[in-house]
Amino acid sequence: MTPDLQGQHVERDGVPVMRIDLHVHTEASHDCRTPIQAFPAWCLAHNLRVLAVTDHDQHWGGVALQQHVRDLGLDDQLWIIAGEEITTREGELIGLFLQERIPPNLTPEDTVREIKAQGGLVMLQHGFDPLKRYRLRPEATARIADDVDIVETFNARLSRPQYNRDAATWAQARHLPECGGSDAHTLQDVGEGWSEAPLQPVRTPEELLAALRAGQVHGSWTPPVWAFVRKQWRNLWSSASGRGRQTPE
Numbered sequence: 001m002t003p004d005l006q007g008q009h010v011e012r013d014g015v016p017v018m019r020i021d022l023h024v025h026t027e028a029s030h031d032c033r034t035p036i037q038a039f040p041a042w043c044l045a046h047n048l049r050v051l052a053v054t055d056h057d058q059h060w061g062g063v064a065l066q067q068h069v070r071d072l073g074l075d076d077q078l079w080i081i082a083g084e085e086i087t088t089r090e091g092e093l094i095g096l097f098l099q100e101r102i103p104p105n106l107t108p109e110d111t112v113r114e115i116k117a118q119g120g121l122v123m124l125q126h127g128f129d130p131l132k133r134y135r136l137r138p139e140a141t142a143r144i145a146d147d148v149d150i151v152e153t154f155n156a157r158l159s160r161p162q163y164n165r166d167a168a169t170w171a172q173a174r175h176l177p178e179c180g181g182s183d184a185h186t187l188q189d190v191g192e193g194w195s196e197a198p199l200q201p202v203r204t205p206e207e208l209l210a211a212l213r214a215g216q217v218h219g220s221w222t223p224p225v226w227a228f229v230r231k232q233w234r235n236l237w238s239s240a241s242g243r244g245r246q247t248p249e
């Protein structure tokens, strides 16, 4: 299969726009099998131009995808952010624009310090869903609130849409940029939560923050039971037909 590696041209009210998904897992995560090589064709086909790779306690997935995109000559169409979904002692946090891996099991405060020391951004993801076992604990969220740079106000995997609204209320009270995230663990889930923004390169934290502030959060929420059944089906399908094959929707 030769993937169509040409970005789409999508306009809204005459302005070219792109999608941004800041919460995606790859084969570098223990619970995900999506091959790095599968992303560029999928992203371009869905006008996803900015993608943050946020593997569980791993950083190499994002670096490998950046390299792959460069090798394909797509680095002027597809901007990959190397991130990490970091397990702290009190739940998870995401670091974006990281230079190297941050180890798990630090305190939330030390994790934030490590992210900032690398020039990275702190993103609070699925922070308001009490059924998310690994969400950052409310006490910890309160302690690091001043250091949060971005709030994920649409996560496609929450147990109830209300928890996304709670995140949006929290972000808006602090005037923080919001983003959508798919929390994708299969290729087909990539892009189910996104921000739409005017098309522009995003290579630095400042450019990302500006794009988010100019953008709008979107997403399609999936009831958890259906998401679970679908994930099992997609995993079965990809084992039966070879890793990374795209399944029909």
Ligand SMILES: [Zn+2]
Residues within 6 Å of the ligand: 023, 025, 054, 085, 183
């Ligand atoms: Zn995640």
